[in-house]
Amino acid sequence: MINWRSLPSLSALRAFAATAEARGFSQAARALNVTHAAVAQQVRALEQELGHPLVQRDGRGVSLTPEGEQLYAALSEGFAALQRGVEALLDGAVDRPVKVTLTASFAAQWLMPRLKDFWDRHPDIGLSLHPEPRIVDLHREGMDLGIRYGNGDWPGVEATYLAPARLVVAGAPSLLGGRTTLTAEEMRGIDWVLARNWPEQDSFLRQLGLEPQMLSRTDVSGEELAIAAARQGLGLVVESEALVEAEVREGRLRVVQESRARLPAYFMVTLPGPQRAAARAFLKWLKSQA
Numbered sequence: 001m002i003n004w005r006s007l008p009s010l011s012a013l014r015a016f017a018a019t020a021e022a023r024g025f026s027q028a029a030r031a032l033n034v035t036h037a038a039v040a041q042q043v044r045a046l047e048q049e050l051g052h053p054l055v056q057r058d059g060r061g062v063s064l065t066p067e068g069e070q071l072y073a074a075l076s077e078g079f080a081a082l083q084r085g086v087e088a089l090l091d092g093a094v095d096r097p098v099k100v101t102l103t104a105s106f107a108a109q110w111l112m113p114r115l116k117d118f119w120d121r122h123p124d125i126g127l128s129l130h131p132e133p134r135i136v137d138l139h140r141e142g143m144d145l146g147i148r149y150g151n152g153d154w155p156g157v158e159a160t161y162l163a164p165a166r167l168v169v170a171g172a173p174s175l176l177g178g179r180t181t182l183t184a185e186e187m188r189g190i191d192w193v194l195a196r197n198w199p200e201q202d203s204f205l206r207q208l209g210l211e212p213q214m215l216s217r218t219d220v221s222g223e224e225l226a227i228a229a230a231r232q233g234l235g236l237v238v239e240s241e242a243l244v245e246a247e248v249r250e251g252r253l254r255v256v257q258e259s260r261a262r263l264p265a266y267f268m269v270t271l272p273g274p275q276r277a278a279a280r281a282f283l284k285w286l287k288s289q290a
Contacts, residue, residue, distance in 0.1 A: 015042035020072040024061035080139040081273035088274045097126035098282045102147040104131035105223035109243040118285050125278045138271050144279040146269040159267040162290050163242040167204045169257040172233040182256040184209035191235035192217040193226045201238045
């Protein structure tokens with residue numbers, strides 16, 4: 001049970017959170033539609049009540065003390081949950097499109113081939129897909145959910161297993177002939193199409209007894225290009241199992257080596273707290289596709 005009497009005023013907490021987010025009193029004042037002096041006074045009062053300095057002058061703005069960083073992390077999570085709860089209540093039946101952050105390769109290779117089934121089931125729900133190679137802040141970017149590659153241990157979010165991402169080596173039947181598996185020695189003598197700057201790929205190749213820099217390779221900047229090149233028989237490719245499953249199922253690629261590791265994998269990631277009705281429907285559908 002919350003001890004309401006022990007908490008500082010909501011106005012003071014809101015003023016500090018806005019200041020911490022904007023890194024300045026003036027910017028926080030504009031966000032809250034109050035005066036610079038009012039925000040500064042609230043923050044100073046909060047510091048006095050808690051007995052700790054929370055902000056300090058940093059040029060024309062402010063920076064947070066260690067105690068300020070600790071409090072801001074808690075407030076940011078709490079205010080975000082509060083905002084989502086209010087938005088979920090206000091949205092009602094008129095839901096805006098579900099905003100999803102994910103990589104372009106996962107969108108193209110895994111999600112897009114399945115989306116017709118979702119829209120057949122939920123023709124009234126719109127989706128707004130945001131392909132992005134970096135991990136984005138769901139709250140700051142206004143995302144309902146993300147699909148991330150990793151071990152599922154990101155702080156501040158809830159992660160649910162979606163699809164395997166264990167790495168495989170695959171090639172076109174025209175490249176492999178009748179072979180269904182390849183030894184390390186055989187793979188050394190074949191061309192490769194590999195992604196640049198992908199440590200997991202290089203680590204997997206070394207586990208197979210191959211030195212990535214010693215292979216006859218063409219480097220590409222994205223997984224979609226690598227898969228397309230492999231499909232044309234231009235070389236072997238290292239890819240996540242989930243992203244080549246359709247290619248393998250339809251006979252365009254053949255897996256010749258695979259990792260046995262369960263992680264990393266693809267996870268559905270949401271912020272703690274209630275989800276809008278449309279987002280809940282999309283998450284439920286995603287789980288049915290796992």
